[in-house]
Structure formats: C-alpha cells, structure tokens
Amino acid sequence: MSTNNHDTPVEFQEAQSIDFSMVLASAVHDMKNSLGMLLNSLDELRQEQGQLIGESSRFNTLQYEAERMHNDLVQLLGIYRLGENNLSAHIEEHFVPDFLSEHMARHTPLLEGLGIGLEIEADDENGFFDEDLLTGVLNNTINNAIRYTSTRIKLTASEQQGFLVIGVEDDGDGYPESMQHSGTPGFKSLDFKSGSTSLGLFFASSVAQLHGDGDRTGSIRLHNGGSLGGGVFEIWLP
Structure with missing residues (x-):
C-alpha cells in the first residue's frame, strides 16, 4: 500500500520542520543547569564532611568530571550562540x-x-x-x-x-x-x-x-x- 504527502499526518510534518539545533541547545542548557546544581551539592557535601570527603579520590574524581562536563556544556552553548550571531561581549x-x-x-x-x-x-x-x-x-x-x-x-x-x-x-x-x-x-x-x-x-x-x-x-x-x-x-x- 503506497502513501504520499497527503497521507502524512500534520503532526509529523510539523515535527520534520523543527530546528533540531535549537532542540539540542535547549537540552544542553537544561543539562548545564542540572550539573550546576550537582556541583553546588558536591561543594556543600565537601564542607559538611570535611576531611573525610576531601581525601576521597573517588569523590574528587566525581567533582572533577562533573566540573569538566559543566564547562563543556557552557562552551557548546557559547559556540551555538556564536553560530547564531547571538554572542556578544559586555565589556x-x-x-x-x-x-x-x-x-x-x-x-x-x-x-x-x-x-x-x-x-x-x-x-x-x-x-x-x-x-x-x-x-x-x-x-x-x-x-x-x-x-x-x-x-x-x-x-x-x-x-x-x-x-x-x-x-x-x-x-x-x-x-x-x-x-x-x-x-x-x-x-x-x-x-x-x-x-x-x-x-x-x-x-x-x-x-x-x-x-x-x-x-x-x-x-x-x-x-x-x-x-x-x-x-x-x-x-x-x-
């Protein structure tokens, strides 16, 4: 059974027209904010637990990798805005x-x-x-x-x-x-x-x-x- 454009649901046609780069940028923004909250929680946990946490190599690795991912997402958002000619410096x-x-x-x-x-x-x-x-x-x-x-x-x-x-x-x-x-x-x-x-x-x-x-x-x-x-x-x- 063949289909043509007239048989395509309107919802699907609208989905095809979505700007996927904007969807990704929105998702990256949400992930960046979530990681920012995670980093704040890790800072608070380090303060509460003091030396016990500070000397944990696994905890330090966790914080380092979370910080690295957060930085990567900040850069991706900046590069997206640069590509959209929407990134400027406020001196x-x-x-x-x-x-x-x-x-x-x-x-x-x-x-x-x-x-x-x-x-x-x-x-x-x-x-x-x-x-x-x-x-x-x-x-x-x-x-x-x-x-x-x-x-x-x-x-x-x-x-x-x-x-x-x-x-x-x-x-x-x-x-x-x-x-x-x-x-x-x-x-x-x-x-x-x-x-x-x-x-x-x-x-x-x-x-x-x-x-x-x-x-x-x-x-x-x-x-x-x-x-x-x-x-x-x-x-x-x-």
Missing part, C-alpha cells in the same frame, strides 16, 4: 587580582583534595572584559591544567604591549608541539574523529576575538615554559 571594568582571587576560591577545595597547589601572580591592573565569558574560558583552562599538572597551577596577569595578558601555567609536561601556536584555530580545523576536538581552544579564541579596541582584537597563545616549566595558556585582551 566592563574589573580589578584583575580580585577577579582571579574569586577563581582561586572556587577551585581551591578540589585542588586541595587532589594535592595541587594554586597561586596567583597578578599586577595591580584594571581590565576591561566580559566577566562571564572570561570565567568560562578560565574554568575550562584551569580544569584542563588540573588534568595535566604535577603539583602546581599558577594564575598570572600583566600588561604587555598594551594588552591585558591573563595566563594559566602548570608544572606538567607542557603542550605538544602541534598545539603550540598564537592566533585563532578555525572551526573547520577541529578534528572530531580523533577524540580531541580542541573545542575549548576554539571557544577561548572566539571569546578573545569578541574583545576589541579599535583595530586590535584579542587572541590566545599556547606555549611551554613560564615560571613552572610546563604548559602556559594566555589570553590577550586589548
């Missing part, structure tokens, strides 16, 4: 040492549980940037540094060549040569087959480019060395 003035101290406070419980030291070396500078977007970049970068460092992570900030340069350093083995670069990786260069898509770097470079001053725009730089001898991530903001 405001911030005192950089205070901004970085807030990040250190957020990550300190997990880092202490993992036996990783975190320090700040920041000039007394005011910076002009979108706090939420830069928070997303730093959360992902710190989470990545946790994975590859040996014992220490350092947040840095300084003025260089008329740019505010915020860095995340670690004392691990550093970035492989293929990842060390300056500038912005293109979306078409991301390799989804290898399992290492560098979406975090694409998101970070996109955020940097949203910060501009005249003919100058932000960028990211990856190299090895720094004061800890490992990997160094830098975001340069005009």
Whole structure:
C-alpha cells in the first residue's frame, strides 16, 4: 500500500520542520543547569564532611568530571550562540587580582583534595572584559591544567604591549608541539574523529576575538615554559 504527502499526518510534518539545533541547545542548557546544581551539592557535601570527603579520590574524581562536563556544556552553548550571531561581549571594568582571587576560591577545595597547589601572580591592573565569558574560558583552562599538572597551577596577569595578558601555567609536561601556536584555530580545523576536538581552544579564541579596541582584537597563545616549566595558556585582551 503506497502513501504520499497527503497521507502524512500534520503532526509529523510539523515535527520534520523543527530546528533540531535549537532542540539540542535547549537540552544542553537544561543539562548545564542540572550539573550546576550537582556541583553546588558536591561543594556543600565537601564542607559538611570535611576531611573525610576531601581525601576521597573517588569523590574528587566525581567533582572533577562533573566540573569538566559543566564547562563543556557552557562552551557548546557559547559556540551555538556564536553560530547564531547571538554572542556578544559586555565589556566592563574589573580589578584583575580580585577577579582571579574569586577563581582561586572556587577551585581551591578540589585542588586541595587532589594535592595541587594554586597561586596567583597578578599586577595591580584594571581590565576591561566580559566577566562571564572570561570565567568560562578560565574554568575550562584551569580544569584542563588540573588534568595535566604535577603539583602546581599558577594564575598570572600583566600588561604587555598594551594588552591585558591573563595566563594559566602548570608544572606538567607542557603542550605538544602541534598545539603550540598564537592566533585563532578555525572551526573547520577541529578534528572530531580523533577524540580531541580542541573545542575549548576554539571557544577561548572566539571569546578573545569578541574583545576589541579599535583595530586590535584579542587572541590566545599556547606555549611551554613560564615560571613552572610546563604548559602556559594566555589570553590577550586589548
């Protein structure tokens, strides 16, 4: 028995016209919020149970992986909004040492549980940037540094060549040569087959480019060395 378009239920025809990317974005947004609530609960549990929880490798792994997934979802939403031309930077003035101290406070419980030291070396500078977007970049970068460092992570900030340069350093083995670069990786260069898509770097470079001053725009730089001898991530903001 054959069918034609006239036999297709109206509900099915409407379903076919759904913007699937919007459905995915909505689902990702819900998952991000749920993971945010889970992370808050884990923080509260760590405070309630104190040393008993803090020294549990399974609990620390659970919190680390939940944080990593939360960061990934934040980036996916940002990239979706970027593709929809709906992502912009709301630039405001911030005192950089205070901004970085807030990040250190957020990550300190997990880092202490993992036996990783975190320090700040920041000039007394005011910076002009979108706090939420830069928070997303730093959360992902710190989470990545946790994975590859040996014992220490350092947040840095300084003025260089008329740019505010915020860095995340670690004392691990550093970035492989293929990842060390300056500038912005293109979306078409991301390799989804290898399992290492560098979406975090694409998101970070996109955020940097949203910060501009005249003919100058932000960028990211990856190299090895720094004061800890490992990997160094830098975001340069005009």
